[in-house]
Amino acid sequence: MNNELIFESILNFVNYYNNFQNNIDSKKVFPDMNNDKISKLKEIPFASESRDINEVMQEMQNLVYSNQAYMQHPRCFAFIPSPVSLLSWAGEIMTSAFNPHGGSWLQSPSASCIESKIIEWMCKLAGYPDTSGGLFVSGGSMANLTALTTARNVKLAEDEYPKGIAYVSDQTHSSVAKGLKIIGFREDQIRKVPTNENYQLDVDSLETIICEDKAKGFIPFAVIATSGTTNTGSVDPLHSIADICDKYGLWFHVDGAYGATVLVSDKYRHLLDGISRSDSISWDAHKWLLQTYSCSTILIREKNHLISMFSTHPEYLKDAQTNNEQINYWDFGPELTRPARSLKLWLTLQTLGIDNISEGIEHSIQLVEYMENELKTYDNWEIISSAHLAILNFRYVPVNANKQQVDEFNKAISKAILDSGYVGILTTSLNGKTVLRVCSINPETTKEDIQNTIKLLVEIVKNLQNKYK
Ligand SMILES: Cc1ncc(COP(=O)(O)O)c(C=O)c1O
Incomplete structure (x- = not known):
């Protein structure tokens, strides 16, 4: 393959995208999704002969990128839109060019250093202590899964899993129930607490249900609050939930996949008062922090809990073992090989300014x-x-x-x-x-x-x- 030709095609693509971006205002937010394009795609065989890159790229422009909802459109108000900074896009291209391995310090110390600097910045905004930490993951669903797995590990002995109960509200994002299912909890181990007229978790009901469960011999282990519910942007009463978690010794997770970004604003940070008392926070950068997919974080008050849950030491990774300062992110979460998701956010934060x-x-x-x-x-x-x-x-x-x-x-x-x-x-x-x-x-x-x-x-x-x- 001719590398020069690939570089040239990419430059052409950049021009094409520049043109798209400059004219995004005139584009349909949800273009008429075209079944003909899908049929054409289905008909394209896997070529045994090589093909001209410009032809394939043209095909992708015509059949793929033009046949999607533009979640970055300024008038996309559907789902959770994805307003992407061009800086994130540029950071994504730069990072995938060099493809740093985000798993270990040995392979990419600078990318790991940036990841920990950003995590530290976020933890400070959340009001977490110096013992806190976290890592980048692909999205809010993975962040919730990582937190729930850690919560289960900390709060329940293995033989207690079948009796463990987690508490959500009727407005909690479905990824929480999905995460609990993935780690082995049955549907009847999830209590859906009702919400009040502002779609916030009703704390009195929460406490009543916890007491009922304890009386029946179940083992309450985690409450999942939301800061910025998907439906209404509501923030659950975080202080009151923290009080209950303290009283009954429960893990307090805040799903801030959507709303935690408000912590960046001096003016509105107070809306999330009480988040500092949580044990873990999911915070997506690919929602309100202007990043391309997939860019999310999970923050944990005591980072050692992540290590206890996820660290493994097979012989083939021994050479990469480090001291405390030099984090191997593969010890913090489920992924071993992982992209350096923090770098595009770094480029955005540094260039745009907070x-x-x-x-x-x-x-x-x-x-x-x-x-x-x-x-x-x-x-x-x-x-x-x-x-x-x-x-x-x-x-x-x-x-x-x-x-x-x-x-x-x-x-x-x-x-x-x-x-x-x-x-x-x-x-x-x-x-x-x-x-x-x-x-x-x-x-x-x-x-x-x-x-x-x-x-x-x-x-x-x-x-x-x-x-x-
Ligand atoms: C509150 C909340 N939590 C979790 C998620 C899941 O995030 P992701 O789609 O990045 O997995 C969403 C997605 O919209 C959300 O709004």
Whole structure:
């Protein structure tokens, strides 16, 4: 293979992407996903002869990258969007070029040093002590899994596993239950504690259920709180949960995959008060910290717990053994070979500066509050959960419509707005109601984007009402 040709093609691709990025505003957030493209892809054989790289790259541009939702679009308000800094993208390219092995100090001391510096910075923001630590993992699901595995190891003897009980809320992300299942807990070992009117875990119910479980001979071992729930951006009452965990000797995990990034903002850090009392925190950088997938972290109050859980010493790794200062990250988590996920975040933090990032977070929180206030000025739009950590849920309630009709109407609004391509808004369900959910965390999103979105929503409602007359 001709290396020069590959470099040249990559430079062409960079131009192509530069052009895409400069024009992203005019792109559909969810382009019309094209089945023809899928059929064409399926038809491409594995070539026994070599092919021209430009031809293959062109094919990938036409059939793959053009046939996806643009989660980095400034008007992508669906799921948890992924506003990616070009710096993260650049860091990803640089890192995969040199491909440092992130598992051991022997193989990549500088990348390991950067990983521990960033983890230390995050732990400080969370208010953790010097004994804390953590590592980068692929995403929030893996971060939760890593924390739960550690919690089980610390809090339960092996013969107690079948009686262990973990407590979540009815708003906890599904990755927590999935993680518990992966490490061997049955569904009936997970208690779903109800939430209050602000979709926060109800602490009185939590304590009642823990006491009932203890009385029945079960062994409560972990409470999973959320700082920034996926549906509503709610933060569970962290101090009160910490009190309960202290009282009953339970592991206190905070799923901050979405919301922990708010710790970067001096202005809004207080919203996560009490997080410093947790035993572990999941914190995704590929959500609100502007990183490409996969870039997440798990922070642990006592880093030795990670080592007790995950460290192994086979003979073929002996030469890489280190002292305390020189971390072998393969001893901290499930992965042995692992990419140096921290480097793209390092490039972003260093180049952008913390103040810029913090301003972006504050901008998003305030923009969604602005959207709520604007929506309130229109008739028949109902706020279902107020703007919190840049997430808002609302719906349109047509006059005289019954529950099912309201649900259907809002689904139709979401579909119409998605079809328009201008903005991506999907639905979720809150207390049995189908609602429109906006999660807006892209620092590039403007007030005008929000104003135009509301105008479009109003216009769609008008059209739908004409249709249903
Ligand atoms: C609160 C919360 N936890 C965990 C996850 C899972 O994260 P990931 O998709 O990175 O695995 C998400 C994803 O949206 C989330 O919102």
